[in-house]
Amino acid sequence: MLIKGSILGGLAIILGAFGAHALKEVLTPEQLISFETGVRYQMYHALVLMFLFIITLKINHIFFNRATQFIFWGVILFSGSIYLLTLKNMLGIEALKYVAPLTPIGGGLIIVGWIFILLGGLKTKVPH
Numbered sequence: 001m002l003i004k005g006s007i008l009g010g011l012a013i014i015l016g017a018f019g020a021h022a023l024k025e026v027l028t029p030e031q032l033i034s035f036e037t038g039v040r041y042q043m044y045h046a047l048v049l050m051f052l053f054i055i056t057l058k059i060n061h062i063f064f065n066r067a068t069q070f071i072f073w074g075v076i077l078f079s080g081s082i083y084l085l086t087l088k089n090m091l092g093i094e095a096l097k098y099v100a101p102l103t104p105i106g107g108g109l110i111i112v113g114w115i116f117i118l119l120g121g122l123k124t125k126v127p128h
Helices: 002-021 029-058 062-091 094-099 102-123
Strands: none
Touching (some): 002 029, 002 062, 029 062, 029 102, 062 094, 062 102
């Protein structure tokens, strides 16, 4: 969890800086907003994975471990496909348009991850 969260977080910072500086002159405002959406969701979920890591130090439940997997791969598909779709014209690779279905699949995986967090919370016995 910690490693996956740090990878997503570090890459979000790098990609955010890349978008704000290198892509500002190359992308349309709409494309830049899309790219920033990918970065924002990536960073949010990097922080969620860090939070899950802290939780599992006290409550190591399989649901939290499953949530980590779904969220990590969901972000890879969701944000990764947004990056590729946004950059396809700049890269000159028209075939990248075929990654479009990965965006909602990634979003679905992220949602499943959140459901596992909910289930883990419901299964956790909190002392009164």
